[in-house]
Amino acid sequence: MNIGNASGKSGLPAKTIRYYEDIGLLKPERSENGYRDYSMSDVHKLRFLQRARGLGFSVEECRQLLALYEDKSRASADVKSIARSKLQEIDRKIIELRELQETLKHLVAHCHGDQRPDCPILESISGSVS
Amino acid sequence: MNIGNASGKSGLPAKTIRYYEDIGLLKPERSENGYRDYSMSDVHKLRFLQRARGLGFSVEECRQLLALYEDKSRASADVKSIARSKLQEIDRKIIELRELQETLKHLVAHCHGDQRPDCPILESISGSVS
């Protein structure tokens, strides 16, 4: 499938998809006419990239995560260790999102619609300051 | 408190904190000697910025979120509407993180430690392709 189609299915702008090819993240086939030709597997990876980038993982982290599935030569112990450290990071992100969620819910619940409430919730949105 | 201290407490590099001042996100007091002087409230905001950026919110979104607490002139209906749309975004992010978590857990659980498993989980990490 063409890049426009892949863009629509993945949620990534065509520009970004080309950029990911430039930096070696995802290299699609080429059609006779020179157009990029994406498989469904490519689209899955693009969609994964779209999500992971939106969740605050860097391009290099995404490259590593993609490599977990693609690099057949990598030892499984390696895969496990990388995946485990990413899992910890994900746990932390989920917790932080829940806290942010609580704060915003509190804000929404305690606004009366006519004036801003005077509650000191900045402390709660910033989490525990160690 | 000095920038080094604020950096340690917030988890943000001093460089980044100065950059946030440059773009008008957070303007601290200045001591007699010209050093930046951060209050605890400033540190809370910095910590919030550290988290929100790490969770994939853009600087402009962070600016908006900070404004929810700071802009006394903003109507509460506005605050509610912005907060609600951010809440939806957070819900989505949490769901996506859970899915990513499931995939990685699956990978860790099904590796045998000596060789990479041959399971087609790319589809699951990329979520539903609409």
Added chain:
DNA sequence: TCTTGACCTTCCAGTTACTGGAAACATTAC
């Protein structure tokens, strides 16, 4: 008191991850 080292200042240049636009070729729609 002096000095040494850690910390702070500003400024400017470089990097990462896109993003916009031009010029040209391909495809599709009427």
Added chain:
DNA sequence: GTAATGTTTCCAGTAACTGGAAGGTCAAGA
């Protein structure tokens, strides 16, 4: 057939930092 749309490459610009130089400040130890 031609106009609109989609694709290509290339090059420049933006967002959000990040590193490094040149110099001022401060606290601790000889």
